[in-house]
Amino acid sequence: MAEQNIDQEQLNALQEKLRQMSPEELREFQKKQCIFCQIVANKVQSRRIYEDGRVLAILDINPANPGHILLLTKEHYSIMPQLPDDEIAHVFKVAKSLSNSMLKGIDAHGTNVIVANGIAAGQRAQHFMAHIIPRKENDGIIFVLPQKPMEQKEIEAAGDRIIAALSGSAKEEKSEKGASLDEISKLLGAR
Ligand SMILES: [Zn+2]
Numbered sequence: 001m002a003e004q005n006i007d008q009e010q011l012n013a014l015q016e017k018l019r020q021m022s023p024e025e026l027r028e029f030q031k032k033q034c035i036f037c038q039i040v041a042n043k044v045q046s047r048r049i050y051e052d053g054r055v056l057a058i059l060d061i062n063p064a065n066p067g068h069i070l071l072l073t074k075e076h077y078s079i080m081p082q083l084p085d086d087e088i089a090h091v092f093k094v095a096k097s098l099s100n101s102m103l104k105g106i107d108a109h110g111t112n113v114i115v116a117n118g119i120a121a122g123q124r125a126q127h128f129m130a131h132i133i134p135r136k137e138n139d140g141i142i143f144v145l146p147q148k149p150m151e152q153k154e155i156e157a158a159g160d161r162i163i164a165a166l167s168g169s170a171k172e173e174k175s176e177k178g179a180s181l182d183e184i185s186k187l188l189g190a191r
Pocket of ligand 1: 035036038077126127
């Protein structure tokens, strides 16, 4: 049908446009599409709990518990590997303060600090964030990590490969390389 052809043409044109964009242009484009960037820019309303030059903490509008906070970077990053080290350090420093404020301010008995890093890990937003969730005993939130029966060899082999990759990424950090394209596309589900 004619309408579908127009849609397909528009889609092709958009894809072509995206292909021709520089990384800076692409990031600007992503920002315009991103609801959390709109919140950071105050174009979309939110209940702000804390902000400084680098992060913004807002109340989740669909909270797991009252006081559930989304801690966003003000800069648009899709996934954790894109964050510079000082930025991720700052995010978790603020997460600690927010968590402490929940223990004091709303009598939380505990908190969960959660980052969903990549689609396979349940990440839905296009913008990096940490969830800070105030918890009480028997509050109906159930995280169940399965304890899978596994061969010791298999566990050890995974550990060895992580250790090997860790020394590799330490070298990468020295050369001030950011996230590799391979890392990013894996996390975003693009293959
Ligand atoms: Zn964004």
